Amino acid sequence: MDVSFEKLTNPELTHVDVFNRWENNPELIPLTRPNQNQLELERQEILTLDKLTQRLKYTQIYLIYLDDQLIGEMNYMVDPSHLYKKESGTAWIGITIGEPQGRGKGIGYKAIQYLEEEIKKQGLYRVELGVFEFNIQAQNLYRKLGYKEIGRIENFTFWQDKMWKDIRMEKYLIDS
Known part of the structure; x- marks a missing residue:
């Protein structure tokens, strides 16, 4: 299993197509964007190259x-x-493993570690993220990586006919 990462600098239509597939995948939508109701949950968003x-x-x-x-x-x-937590110099992170064959193999763990190193190279030492209350797998990943809960936002996203909280987590990146 060879995992690699590449900074996107010159997006192409192939990137747009893949991103559109992921951002409109009914299995991924509840995990990647907040929705206030069923209609929003079903909404398709079209990304363009621009x-x-x-x-x-x-x-x-x-x-x-x-x-x-x-x-x-x-x-x-x-x-x-x-x-x-409005602390200047904070990186807000997000991750999407869009293809099923990439899930459950530790790739998210490696990816976040890589992203943290890139963030440190920019001189930033605090990371914050939000994870929906029902996304236990992601919460476990972030805790394993050293993220700590700092707050919860009530009624943040709609899924399975009810509203769920957004759990906010942070980590200070310190050279070890």
Whole structure:
């Protein structure tokens, strides 16, 4: 199993197609974006090459490969307005393992470790993320990586006919 990562700098239509498939996958939507009701949960979002290029102006995106096949993406932005703890110099991270063959193999663990190293190279030492209350697998991954819960936001996302909390977690990146 060969896992590799690549910073996305020049997006192409093939990236847009893959991102659109992941962002509109009914299995992934509840895990990757907050929704206020069933209608939002079912909403399709179409990404264009222009929108992806614009996204790169405020988000660092890294592609995740398994045996040279694109299986996911991870990203971070610095000091976004949705931080729970407004601490300057914070990287907000996100990860999507879009292809089923990339899940449950420890790739997320390796990916987050890689992303943390990239964040440290930028001189940032605090990371924050949000994980939905029902996403136990992701919560376990983040705890295993040293993330600590710092708060919960009530009624944050809709899934399985009810509203769920968003759990906010943080980690300080310290050289070991």
